[in-house]
Amino acid sequence: MRKFLAVLLTGAFVAGALTGCGGKKETDDKVIRVAASATPHAEILEQAKPILAEQGYDLQVTVFDDYVQPNEVVESGDFDANYFQHIPYLDSFNADKGTHLVNAGGIHYEPFGIYPGTKTSLSDVAEGDSIAVPNDTTNEARALLLLQDNGLITLKEGAGLAATVNDIAENPYQLEIVELEAAQVPRVVGEVAFVVLNGNYALEAGYSVAKDALAYESSDSDAAKTYVNVIAVKEGNENADKVKALVDVLKSEEIKNYITETYDGAVIPFES
Secondary structure, eight states: OOOOOOEEOSSOOOOSOOSSHHHHHHHHHHEEEEEEOIIIIIHHHHHHHHHHHHTTOEEEEEEOSSSSHHHHHHHTTSSSEEEEEEHHHHHHHHHHHOOOEEEEEEEEEOOEEEEESSOSOGGGOOTTOEEEEEOSHHHHHHHHHHHHHTTSOEEOTTOGGGOOGGGEEEOTTOOEEEEEOGGGGGGGTTTSSEEEEEHHHHHHTTOOHHHHOSEEOOTTSHHHHHSOEEEEEETTOTTOHHHHHHHHHHTSHHHHHHHHHHSTTSSEEOOO
């Protein structure tokens, strides 16, 4: 597990108690301490800081480079919230660690897309074409669902986000689904008709998600709803004024526009 970077992007971490209980509570009510991954989460939070400041809130962001400590510091009460994870990871962490974290609001998702390989249009698909997909359980299911959404295959009813190639019920083009470790998929673009990639690997492969994806997960897809990245808080704090203010700002048009203009389709605002 990687080490805690302990980098404060904005503001100073408040240490020690202020004089008087009332003063401390009043100050704490206006300070929002958030643990986050660097990209894109902390970058998005930076854009929210001046908006929250206009509302009287001091947003303090600490960057972590692992996926354990951000949850632990929210569970302990040292931080008000974190922003780095999707709901399946949050649920799994709670089950494994006995924590009590909940989703306070979905902010963005990072879509899977179908990208050109040897062919540049889905309308050119032909019998026997090959399509490379990631072979890990979560990502393979997302890839297969995306192929289904675009009429290339049909999955067994109920396969959903646990789907594998064994769940393909109809394959009218007799497509060969090439299962590869996710990082290897971009390396076979010259050998297969199409590849299915998540946003990060698409960018690494030199694709512009917005310009090059032949199709990608829509904001109302099952995958987007399931893998939306959320603001997580300790149970009971989801209705705190400062948490609601944070979520509202992150879902504002200003932040949505920043996400859309900055990440070239690799990060998309979640519409709920």
